[in-house]
Amino acid sequence: MVWQHPQRSALFLAASLCILWARCVTGGPIGGEAGENVQTCADKTIQLEISGRTPLVKFKCGESLIHLLPKIPPGEKGTSCFTEAACKNQGALPEGAGISFDGSSKVYTVEMTKIPTANGAAYFRCTDTEPPTRATAKECIVEVKIKGSPAISQDRQCTEAGKTVNVRLTAPTNEATFACGDNVSTLNPAAPTDVFSDESCTKETKLSTLISKATLTSGTSLEKQRHTLSISTFPEKTTTLCYKCQNSANNEACKVIITVDGTTATSTTTSSTSGARTIMAGAGGLTVVWVAALCAGALYGTTL
Structure with a gap:
């Protein structure tokens, strides 16, 4: 019967929405909220992750597993770990990282400062x-x-008052x-929605x-x-940010000037090919419509 196909589609859609709703209500995000439970x-093996955004993780060993290897020196932070899952070879944690133990809570903490x-x-x-x-x-x-973070090149590090970084x-x-x-x-302006619109960094406006x-x-x-500036759509004209x-104590500053090239600068280089692309896009669009019509006919039992 012709009406069975749309009915099945409607039932499938309703079932899918119900499953998604139940998942949101009962399950929450996959993996649960980070940082609350140790x-x-x-x-069995447990997996944790540390990064620049979450530089600290904690864990416990099971009740009968009272020893941790490599051993942590008493009263100190450990800097050793195993370098592979088989735990045969020992090595050093990355520079600035260490592991400590709280005897009262039986909790181990892995933390990095760099x-x-x-x-x-x-x-x-x-x-x-x-x-x-x-x-x-x-x-x-x-x-x-x-999880490491790519190093920022020296020419994009604003480190000294009076210096200017150009991007x-x-x-x-x-x-x-x-x-x-x-x-x-x-950082000034402090709000992520604000920016200075001139090279002297005096005219504050909305980004x-x-x-x-x-x-x-x-x-x-x-x-x-x-700090990362991301642009979805380039402006028509070259824009300065x-x-x-x-320095919060004396307000001395280093400036970061970001010049965003406008689209008009590249429009002439693409105009020669735009006509051909338009023709191809039009032909492609007609093909899609024709195929869609055939599929619709097959689905609902009709013919063109």
Whole structure:
């Protein structure tokens, strides 16, 4: 019967919406909320992750697994880990990273104070013996994924008052990241929706009035001095944006001037091919309509 196809489609759509609704109500996001519960390594490998945004993770070993390898020096932070999942070879944690133990809560904390430039992983063994010499020794592996952040080039680091960093954005590159130094760590304007519109950084305005849908995203935690400007659509005319990295004590600043090239600069280079593209697009559109009509006919039992 002709009406069965749309009825099935409607039922399928309704069922899909119900499943999605139930997932949102009962399950929440996959993996749960991060940072609230301390995972326990009891009988199978657990995976954790640290990064510049979340530079600290915690875990526990199961009740019978009272030892952690590599051992942590008493009263100190450990800097050793295993370098592979088999936990045969030991190595050092990345520079600025360490592991500590709280005897009262039985919680281990892995923390880093410096962002590595490359991804990596560290492994630890929870065991019931020290060292685990028996073949039947119980153990559980803790894998800590270490997410690095690409280093920002020196010419995009605003580190000294009186210095100017110049960045140019030309399509198709639509993103630029810069960093404020420790001595000039405060970004001005403070609001991500605001920007200076001149090279002297004096005329403050809304970013959206200069470039539609442009956004400035600032990092958190160890990445709080890292800022990324993203542009969805380039402006028609070349536009100047300016930010100041300031010293909060004396307001001395380093300037970041971002020049965003306008689309008019490249329009003449593409005009010669636009006509051919339009013709091809039109032909392609007619083909899509024709195929869609055939599919509709097959679905509802009609013919063209």
